[in-house]
Amino acid sequence: MAKTIQENTVFVIDDDEIIRLSCEQILKKSGYEVETFASGINGIERLKQVSPPLLVVDIKMPELDGFEVIKIVRKIDPDVVIVVITGYATIETAVDAMKMGAYDFLPKPFTPSELRLIIERGFERWHLAREAQLLRKQKEEVERKFVTLVSHQLKGPLAAVKQYLDVLLYTCKDQFHGETLEWISRSQARISEMLNLIHDWLMMAKLDRGSLCDRNASADIGMIIENIVEEYQQLPSSKNLSLSFEIAPGLKPVCGDAVSLSMLFGNLVSNAVKYNIAGGTVMVRAAGDDKWVHVEVSDTGLGIPESFRPHLFEEFSRVRSQETQNIPGTGLGLVICKKIVDELGGSIELDSKEGEYTTFIVKLPVAEPKKEVGSAEETAGSHLTEAISGENNE
Numbered sequence: 271m272a273k274t275i276q277e278n279t280v281f282v283i284d285d286d287e288i289i290r291l292s293c294e295q296i297l298k299k300s301g302y303e304v305e306t307f308a309s310g311i312n313g314i315e316r317l318k319q320v321s322p323p324l325l326v327v328d329i330k331m332p333e334l335d336g337f338e339v340i341k342i343v344r345k346i347d348p349d350v351v352i353v354v355i356t357g358y359a360t361i362e363t364a365v366d367a368m369k370m371g372a373y374d375f376l377p378k379p380f381t382p383s384e385l386r387l388i389i390e391r392g393f394e395r396w397h398l399a400r401e402a403q404l405l406r407k408q409k410e411e412v413e414r415k416f417v418t419l420v421s422h423q424l425k426g427p428l429a430a431v432k433q434y435l436d437v438l439l440y441t442c443k444d445q446f447h448g449e450t451l452e453w454i455s456r457s458q459a460r461i462s463e464m465l466n467l468i469h470d471w472l473m474m475a476k477l478d479r480g481s482l483c484d485r486n487a488s489a490d491i492g493m494i495i496e497n498i499v500e501e502y503q504q505l506p507s508s509k510n511l512s513l514s515f516e517i518a519p520g521l522k523p524v525c526g527d528a529v530s531l532s533m534l535f536g537n538l539v540s541n542a543v544k545y546n547i548a549g550g551t552v553m554v555r556a557a558g559d560d561k562w563v564h565v566e567v568s569d570t571g572l573g574i575p576e577s578f579r580p581h582l583f584e585e586f587s588r589v590r591s592q593e594t595q596n597i598p599g600t601g602l603g604l605v606i607c608k609k610i611v612d613e614l615g616g617s618i619e620l621d622s623k624e625g626e627y628t629t630f631i632v633k634l635p636v637a638e639p640k641k642e643v644g645s646a647e648e649t650a651g652s653h654l655t656e657a658i659s660g661e662n663n664e
Contacts, residue, residue, distance in 0.1 A: 275321045279303040280389060283313040283339060284328040284355070289378070293326060296382045297389060310334030314342055321347050323396040324389060326376075329356035329363060337370060344371045349399060351392040355380070425468045432461045470602035483613045484527040488637030491524045491563055492517040494531050495554050498539050502552075509548045513539075518557035524634040526614045534610045535565065537603040538630050542569035545628070558636065565632045573624035582620060583608040607632075 280302050282293045290306040297304050307313035310327070311334055317325075325343060329336035340352055354367040357378040364375040373395060376388050435458050439446075446454065499515045524531070535554070542552040550570040557564055574582070578589050585605050607630075611618045616634040 274319075275323075276303065277323060279305060279320075279322040279324075281313055281317065281322045281325045282306045283310055283326065283331075283336075285309065285331045286328065289328070289355070293385065296385050300386050300389070302389070310336070310339035310342075314339065314346065317343060317346055317350075322350060324351045324353065324392045326353045326355060326389075329354060329367070330358060337366065340367065340370045340372055349396070351396045353388055353392055425465065425472075428461055428465055428468070432458060432465070435461070467602070470606060483530040483610055485525055485614060487525075487527040488523040489526055489528045489531050491531065491556055491565065491634070492521050494528060495535055495556055495565065498532065498536050499552075499554055502539060502543060507543070509543075509546060509550065511543060511546055511549070512551045513543075513553075514551070515554040516556070521556055521558055521563060522560070522636045524563045524614075525616075525637045526610075526634065530610050530614075534607050534632070535567065537607050538567040538632070541603060542567055542571065542628070545569065546571035561636055563634050563636060565634070566629055567632075568627060568629040570627050573626050573628055574620065574622040575624050579620060579622075 278301070280293075280297055282290055282297075282304060284290050284293075284306075285308055287308070290308070294304045294306055305316065305322070307316065310331060313325075313327070314334075327336045327339050327343075331339075334342075336354055336356070340354075343350060343352065348371075352372045353374050353376060354364075354372045355376045355378060356363065367375055373392055374388050376384065435454055439451075439454060439458075443451075495515050495517065499513050503513050539552065539554065546552065546569045551568075553566075553568045555566045555568075572589075574589060583604055585602060608618055611632060611634070614634055616632060618633075619631045620628070621631065622628040
């Protein structure tokens with residue numbers, strides 16, 4: 271259940287009654303609603319029920335000090351603006367408070383005007399953050415609608431046109447000759463390029479929203495690589511390529527779902543095939559340790575020019591040369607690979623020599639062993655209670 275947001279409210283947590291009363295009188299005169307609490311535990315319990323824009327908290331308090339309050343509050347409500355007040359003001363204390371998530375720092379004793387000024391700035395920050403969140407949501411909604419438009423209003427008609435041409439060639443091929451067949455074939459090729467471009471663009475949109483990869487899943491990377499290589503081995507090829515793989519024994523599962531990982535290594539193997547030379551080789555090797563799995567996708571193809579490498583993972587960027595001008599591609603495949611790897615917390619590097627070889631080295635984190643059912647939920651549910659009760663019993 272969503273908490274109620276009290277947009278004009280300030281919470282004051284301080285064990286000093288005079289400070290609480292002073293803050294309440296000063297801020298109420300400025301038009302704010304104020305709730306005061308003599309302990310961090312009481313303030314935290316109230317914060318579970320409502321969300322104020324701003325929280326004022328003292329550093330030195332019994333039971334829970336200000337640092338512990340900030341730590342717990344940040345888990346309950348990451349959007350609340352926190353102002354720290356203390357009579358033991360030092361640069362180190364201020365820095366520590368800021369590192370833990372405080373917005374500003376007010377040393378005691380302070381004047382009413384100093385308190386009002388810092389509270390006004392805190393509310394300005396809160397409103398700006400709210401506006402930024404609203405703009406992000408609006409942007410995401412526009413992107414979602416645009417992706418839907420591209421998917422249904424563009425992809426569908428193009429696929430239908432391609433099917434019409436396929437049927438036309440199949441049923442009337444004997445009636446077409448020379449240039450007619452060539453133009454139909456060219457039309458099919460261009461439509462296929464557009465469909466591939468739309469497909470890759472949709473994948474990019476999903477990755478930008480962080481919705482393509484499942485970082486909580488785990489996958490057998492050896493099995494994925496084996497399936498991809500065997501699929502390419504069965505495809506007819508005019509280049510007479512040799513494709514093979516080497517999977518180290520005992521390879522641990524990696525973070526990520528099979529769909530996104532298949533897309534990642536499928537793109538890399540596809541490039542190794544497309545940009546290879548006649549009679550060349552493609553080799554995929556996978557090995558690892560307890561923390562990381564390393565996968566190398568190597569080919570003996572055209573290589574990547576030194577001048578192009580800084581642009582390797584830029585959208586729609588492709589090597590332009592006489593050798594590559596007739597090789598189909600959208601210029602998004604490597605961008606998708608990079609985004610998948612980044613989202614899964616890994617890395618991708620290149621080793622290439624123009625005219626000789628290209629090797630992509632992918633590093634992915636090993637998936638953590640799954641915990642027993644219920645243990646994660648129990649830990650998460652009891653974490654806050656333990657934090658409060660543990661401090662309360664000391």
